[in-house]
Amino acid sequence: MLKLYNSLTRRKEPFKPLQAGKVRMYVCGMTVYDYCHLGHARVMVVFDVLARYLHWKGFEVTYVRNITDIDDKIIRRAAEEGVPIEALTERFIRAMHEDEKALGCLPPDQEPRATRSIPQIIAMIQALIDKGYAYVGENGDVYYAVSRFKDYGKLSGKKPEELRAGARVEVSEAKRDPLDFVLWKRAKPGEPAWDSPWGPGRPGWHIECSAMSTACLGAHFDIHGGGADLQFPHHENEIAQSEAATGHPFVNYWVHAGFVRVNQEKMSKSLGNFIRLRELLQKYPGEVIRLCLLSSHYRSPLEFSEDSLRHAQAGLTRLYTALRGLPEAEEGEEGRIWRQRFEAAMDDDLGTPEALAVLFDLAKEINRLRDRDPDRAARLGATLKALGNVLGILTQDPETFLKGETADLSDEEIERLIEQRNQARKRRDWASADRIRDQLREKGIVLEDTPQGTLWRRA
Template sequence: MAFNTGSAELRIYNTLTRQKALFTPIEPGKIRMYVCGMTVYDYCHLGHARVLVAFDVITRYLRALGYDVHYVRNITDVDDKIINRAAENGESCDQLTERFIEAMHEDEARLGVLSPTEEPRATAHMGQIIAMIETLIEKGYAYAADNGDVYYRVERFEGYGKLNNRNLEEMQAGSRIEVSDVKENPYDFVLWKSAKAGEVSWNSPWGAGRPGWHIECSAMSKCCLGDTFDIHGGGPDLKFPHHENEIAQSEAANGVPFVNTWMHAGAIRVNKEKMSKSLGNFFTIREILDTYDPEVVRYFLTQGHYRSQIDYSEASLKEVRGIVDSFYHALRGLPAGEEGELENDVEARFFEAMSDDFNTALALSVLHELVREINRVKEADIGQAARLGAQLRRLGNVLGLFQRDPEQYLQGGASAQGPSAEEIERCIQERAAAKRARDFATADRIRDELKAQGVILDDSREGTSWRREA
């Protein structure tokens, strides 16, 4: 069944222009999107999850609108951090990166993040990287230094700073930047690093070495999506210098605009500071998923607008657990497969919200109203409630939410803490027998003992069901 998307037109906030604008793809019906992925030297943290989930929701929504989305998310599998960590561990860079790529994929799958269309690795694109550096040297935008490094000549690129709304003179004024004898200008950045003894390296016209971080993305995006594409995204800390340098490299090398729309997700904060490995205040995705259901974490990351900052706390996640529970309570007991026409404006309002720069907060408020309507009609008209429930699931799927069996979610699955499902069912049967014998004291004791272990019993005309406490 096709969605009722209403008359809303997709508008996206463009970091480059600093305003929302009507989105028009380069090729009708198709969208080419590149998002900067992980540098795989450690486990992904919640800040990474924010970016993964944000652009997963964006991709899902674009596809729900009918677009053919070619989504590329790269992997940085060679850089200083990887080389240093591998050396500390006494293993090869390949061994280190393969282990953390596998862990990243496990974390993504648990969070319901769909795989990108392509996932290029920097080490598989050395030919394209070297070719782009050669082009930049030929055009006068780069130069080989005496030490074997190659640098980008920042002053040569007229538009440098346009993504961050700063020109080079403003950045230089009063700034502190390390002076180098081999650079023409302190702001010039490295395109190719000469190899130190024992480091992993590749042959190049400038000697053995490896690429700088910025040039990797310029070469991989060109290879996968062409010289100009529709959307480039990433985390909030990538606007400068990474994305600014990508623009300078790509537009100088290719001679055409690099990206039409730039998108950046907001940061995760802990105690009002950005969550990051460098600050040491981060929580890995798998640490959090050891305590909280993946869908609760995904809802937590989706409930605010993708550009907004999110404040992480245990209290916030516990509150979200109760919210997600309420959605599954509404779906609980509804017959499956009850698709049908509904005379409501829920889908149109949902798509209107999402078409306004992917406003998930407003879209979720529409789904909250739908939950209230399901609960209102559930007792009187189970068929109508089931049709509304099917609508909730269809729209929830656009956000990657509410697709599980309600009983499985509410009872916590195989990894749940506390008594097993078999133990709980046995207690329910003992309580039922006590109630039949009018031994209400025993029935109450069993209920209270289960509650103390985090298990809530819900009595209804159909019998007793149970769920884990939020």
């Protein structure tokens, strides 16, 4: 049985969906004022793998990931560039989808946007006011009254009295309590606004996810995910809002992906170690970046470096090399033990590093059997490809991946040089053969002499 670490209970728990055979999962998506960074990529990949694995386990999965397309950063960025907000957000949504596709992520089943969910947001805020959990401040903003929700802090473990002791309320603020947070912001001159019972304005960040998740999945659903940085205050506030508004438990399993670290420090713009995903995609294939992200357990900090990407590229090359040249085959009974090992690793809180170790062991076994029992090797190759697909890797033709794109030489030129080398070897002109091999190596082409002939791949 699959076990997931539940941030709410702080332990691994057997996964039991609310409705047998069906899983409802919501993940906090991007605020679209800039291009996706490596932290976003990790969240995309982790929850794509979780959705894929649940499908593989036989569940019917509804995966919802929202888009925040209105907030202070978006308004500020649009003003700086002198473009309409909609033009800015559409540009970055389009870029996000391109990056997501490059990483091999399947699109979520639903992708609600904040600006298209205003009626649901207003309805939830009104319900909170009616129940005494929210109030209209003197400045026209609507606030959530944290002191009214007795379980506040149950996700993060933070105690309201300790938070309150270190908090400060500015004179200009209209809060009754320093912990109260905004649900609806009264519009300032020139800002985008929607009509509401409290005047023109726009939603606060926290209420967006409560309204969108319950609108798509109901008041009580199975899994809520996101980055570890969202656990407090965002997810804590979601619980307070949602449970107060609906009167039901909100989410059964809270799943958080760990931070990305660069040079032993958390990645952030302020430290200057901020890495945009599309910059990496210019240097490495998306599948390599994906394998790099899966090489660490999703809850652990990911120590990112160029070396980790090169290691992932070498590992992916080993896997594709094992599949290279195998005839098409169906999985056989000999794959059962490998599937069991893979499932045991993934059932233990989505243990992708251990699952990848199974794939590398399987690749080694395929290479061992390739010449002595090619039929069995082919059947195990089908198992390797199928298990890789659960992780979103090994989806390409091996030849396509291994040959890749070589800027200086076309495939035809490479093949011609290999033929010239083969002719030199037949003449026992070893100096010419070695010179051609070295020439290709300088261009990033590695040759492999096999009983079936000379194969080549990208270094």
